[in-house]
Amino acid sequence: MKLVVPKFTPRPWQADLGLAACLISARGELPRISLTQRRAVLAVAYQVRLARLHGVDPLDGAFRTRWPKARPERRRVSVRLSSLDLFAPDKSVDLAVHGAFDRFAAAVSAERVKDLIHWAPPVVVRDAHTDRLRVYANQLTTALARYRFPQLEVPATVYDSHPKRQLTFTAAAALMLHMFGGFIDDNADLVCRLCSTATEASLLIGKSINTAALVRKRFRPLVL
Incomplete structure (x- = not known):
């Protein structure tokens, strides 16, 4: 299963994203999704939803290098x-x-x-x-x-x-939306497959439980 992801070469600011950083690729795609990356997609979906609940503008973040360049212990x-x-x-x-x-x-x-x-x-x-x-x-x-x-x-x-x-x-929410808002929108079916129920999927993708259930019925749910 190949997944199109945000395309960036490694930068220190990506440490701000935590687990979500594993979904960034210099090539803009992941040829195969590992268990960690499946979990990251669902965690990102929750974070994007939280950011949107507050009406955060994706451009409100100050995306500058904040972490030391040397890898810390x-x-x-x-x-x-x-x-x-x-x-x-x-x-x-x-x-x-x-x-x-x-x-x-x-x-x-x-x-x-x-x-x-x-x-x-x-x-x-x-x-x-x-x-x-x-x-x-x-x-x-x-x-x-x-x-x-x-x-x-x-x-x-x-x-x-x-x-x-x-x-x-605001900056943390804006960074998540800036990097992954479109990614989650484009992969709503994948989010549905990763959720444990149609109710959870509906909560994350902003559509009805029936719509989420149809997606889950059409595509095989994925194990986390």
């Missing part, structure tokens, strides 16, 4: 979601009181939320001033998981080399 730790600082200060967003986000988050199954946070765990760096962990990649999936399960302990990747700048919610 990394290690895995366990963190409580409520202890994480998800985004740089942003005047525009309070997810907890956003009605559309609240309804969307409530409609996502607990199992899927936990899948997403394990497929795309937060990438964090410890703040030298506050000693708290700040999230630098996989921010949107982490935001969804923290909203639903703030006391959940999850794996996180800790980078020892400090990125130059943490993204705001």
